Amino acid sequence: MVKHPGNADVAVPYAGDLSLASAAVAAVSALPSPGRWSEGSRRELNPTVHALTLGWRNLARFALPGADCTDIAPPEPGEEVLLIWRSPRDGRLQARGAAADDLLALKMVVESITPEEAAGAGPLSAESLQAVLERAAEAGIILAPRPLIRRTDAFPRGEVTDESFLVSSSFTLQWHLTQACDLRCRHCYDRSERAAVPLSQALSVLDDLRSFCSERRVRGAVSLSGGNPLLHPDFTALYRAAAERGFGIGILGNPASRARIEELVDIRMPGFFQVSLEGLPAHNDWVRGSGHFERTTRFLGDLRDLGVPTMVMLTLTDQNIDQVLPLAARLRGLVDDFHFNRLAMVGEGANLRLPSRERYVRFLGEYLEAAQRDPALGIKDNLINILRKERGEPPFGGCTGFGCGAAFNFVALLPDGEAHACRKFPSPIGNVVRDGLAAVYDSASARAFRGGCAGCSDCAIRPVCGGCLAVAHGFGLEPLRERDPLCFRDGR
Secondary structure (H helix, E strand, O other): EEEOOOOEEEEEEOOOHHHHHHHHHHHHHOOOOOOEEOOOOOOHHHHHHEEEEEEEOOOOEEEOEEEEEOOOOOEEEEEEEEEEEOOOOOOOOOEOOOOOOHHHHHHHHHHHHHHHHHHHHHOOOOHHHHHHHHHHHOOEEEEEEEOOEEOOOOOOOOOOOOOOEEEEOOEEEEOOOOOOOOOOOOOOOOOOOOOOOOOHHHHHHHHHHHHHHHOOOOOOEEEOOOHHHHOOOHHHHHHHHHHHHHOOEEEEEEOOHHHHHHHHHHOOOOOOOEEEEEOOOOHHHHHHHOOOHHHHHHHHHHHHHHHHOEEEEEEEEEHHHHHHHHHHHHOOOOOEEEEEEEEOOOOHHHHHOOHHHHHHHHHHHHHHHHHHHHOOOOOOOHHHHHHHHHHOOOOOOOOOOOOOOOOEEEEEEEEOOOEEOOOOOOEEEHHHHOOOHEEEEEEEEHHHHHHOHHHHHOOOOOOOOOOOOOHHHHHOOOOOOOOOOOOOOOOO
């Protein structure tokens, strides 16, 4: 007789279903781990997926061996399809009650129905159905075709063998919609005059991005930036168009009215809204203008109330390095993610300075220790991987998930259509409006930036580092030949 998992002396009415689920779990656990990707150019069913129709709900965790069931809802009567599978990422057993989207994704894959075909037969748009498939692939119940955005065979691997650092399943267009800005920051890297393309061409850019991502078998995302992107006269229309095309959307902007954010949330919740703070109030307002700190923290509260994921980015200099951790502590509970980027001494930023290598290394150690206590402290700078290697810790993805991702898993697009490998320093690779995204991405200049710094080619952690090309440029170095001057892999 099957007993209640938490009490061996109590028989339960769902014993029969629990036995069926446990048997299915045992059968799936005996199967070989699936490969990460489908073998062809189409999505495929994860071959380990087992679907079991039961008369009780909430049995998933009870069926998994060794699962802690003390904090979950007890089983209750009612039909449920239980899905059991092995993760294509690590082979671990997974189980959950199937949601409607899970069943829809499985049907589309098994019956080879495209999002466009399904959209013609039902109420959901092709973009919404594409998102359903992407979520199912993320969960691992279906296998997506191998992405075509991946490091070349010639790219130096060093000691990094994990494929997740070499193949990207997503691509982001970092779109600087406008040069218009309501701030005059002391470290601004570009105040040039650039006219934004008209709305019709901007919409064509989004369609081009969708085609590019489909051809490269990746998820598409747009990060809407500026200047201040909310000052673009067609921002709401572009935001809506990006949402309708199923892209992930992030906003990198300045404080706005609560009503303006509510308008965007009504269209679709953004993936995040990032604002910048440069230290404690006095220093921040010296950099960004009087009253900016108070306006920004008040705005973060509005975002929090509306459920918008919040990010704060700090540009690190020798003047604010000692304010980073005090600022993070002050923001605790107000932001979801706190990050820093090192100053690119470009444009107005040429008037500021970075800390010495020795001071920066000490700071990184302090920051990592603080991050163990505060989960909102994000790790982003590629050079952190040097410390992790010294400590025998596994690497993380670095700045973009792939070390320096310039012209790899993102491209920066300026208001007039000019594309750069990285927005933080001059790195032109073509014009998206004139030539199309595919031609820009495949250009010789983009390939050169994608290859990164030749001075890093012998590094053991090259795929997750590569330093910062913009920092090297700001020091007057040739970024594709000479290493990031704050790199300390050969000593401190």
